[in-house]
Amino acid sequence: MESEDSDFIWLRLDGQKRLATENYVEGNTVYGEKLYKKSKIEYRIWDPFRSKLAAALYIGLDVFPITHGTKVLYLGASTGTTVSHISDIVGYNGIVFAVEHASRVARDFLDRVANFRKNVVPILQDARHPKQYFSVYGKVDVVYSDIAQPDQTEIAITNCQAYLKDGGYLFLVIKTRSIDVTQSPKNVIQSEMKKLQNNFEIIQDMTLEPYDKDHGLVVAKYHAKG
Numbered sequence: 001m002e003s004e005d006s007d008f009i010w011l012r013l014d015g016q017k018r019l020a021t022e023n024y025v026e027g028n029t030v031y032g033e034k035l036y037k038k039s040k041i042e043y044r045i046w047d048p049f050r051s052k053l054a055a056a057l058y059i060g061l062d063v064f065p066i067t068h069g070t071k072v073l074y075l076g077a078s079t080g081t082t083v084s085h086i087s088d089i090v091g092y093n094g095i096v097f098a099v100e101h102a103s104r105v106a107r108d109f110l111d112r113v114a115n116f117r118k119n120v121v122p123i124l125q126d127a128r129h130p131k132q133y134f135s136v137y138g139k140v141d142v143v144y145s146d147i148a149q150p151d152q153t154e155i156a157i158t159n160c161q162a163y164l165k166d167g168g169y170l171f172l173v174i175k176t177r178s179i180d181v182t183q184s185p186k187n188v189i190q191s192e193m194k195k196l197q198n199n200f201e202i203i204q205d206m207t208l209e210p211y212d213k214d215h216g217l218v219v220a221k222y223h224a225k226g
């Protein structure tokens with residue numbers, strides 16, 4: 001099986017179905033991922049055990065609003081594994097504003113990802129204070145949040161209110177253990193979704209097993225009020 005679309009590609013390698021994105025920086029790797037060449041185009045294999053967005057694509061997403069030219073605000077860039085694949089996808093006309101508050105992690109992020117990719121704007125800030133991101137201009141199409149904090153949903157909502165366009169999408173990764181260790185992951189996701197009911201239409205929710213047992217993902221459409 002080999003199916004293709006403009007955003008990412010499914011390949012069959014060594015008898016296994018693999019996800020890949022077209023490499024924005026030829027020859028460059030970010031986290032030890034394999035490179036693969038097909039019809040003179042270089043792809044990076046996207047590992048679902050290393051990236052929760054890849055895991056969600058393997059499990060099956062109903063919408064994938066990230067494509068060439070998309071503007072993304074990404075909270076919790078870490079060392080840039082997932083940011084780098086989003087950067088591949090949005091390409092030369094898109095942009096990824098990538099927020100990370102831990103300076104040591106951010107240094108690795110600059111060395112591995114941001115310094116090589118013109119479509120990635122690193123923002124060394126606390127996502128709790130979105131008004132302090134001076135380099136974000138205009139509204140974004142997608143807010144992707146993966147910050148593993150007990151108040152992760154509230155932080156994501158504040159960022160959407162500041163920067164997400166009406167009709168844009170929130171991808172909210174929920175670290176189920178960060179919130180309440182006594183609750184089942186499904187219950188934690190349900191109670192986090194309730195916090196979104198005022199401004200968002202829930203499109204999909206999922207746990208990320210078997211790729212990741214501590215996280216879930218909620219995809220929601222934003223309806224700005226007023």
Ligand SMILES: C[S@@+](CC[C@H](N)C(=O)[O-])C[C@H]1O[C@@H](n2cnc3c(N)ncnc32)[C@H](O)[C@@H]1O
Nearest residue numbers: 076077078081082100101102126127128146147
């Ligand atoms: C689970 S990791 C993100 C992994 C990354 N999204 C990926 O898939 O490659 C969470 C990151 O969020 C960052 N983080 C946590 N709280 C934050 C905050 N309030 N503001 C900005 N970054 C934060 C942490 O430093 C950490 O690097």
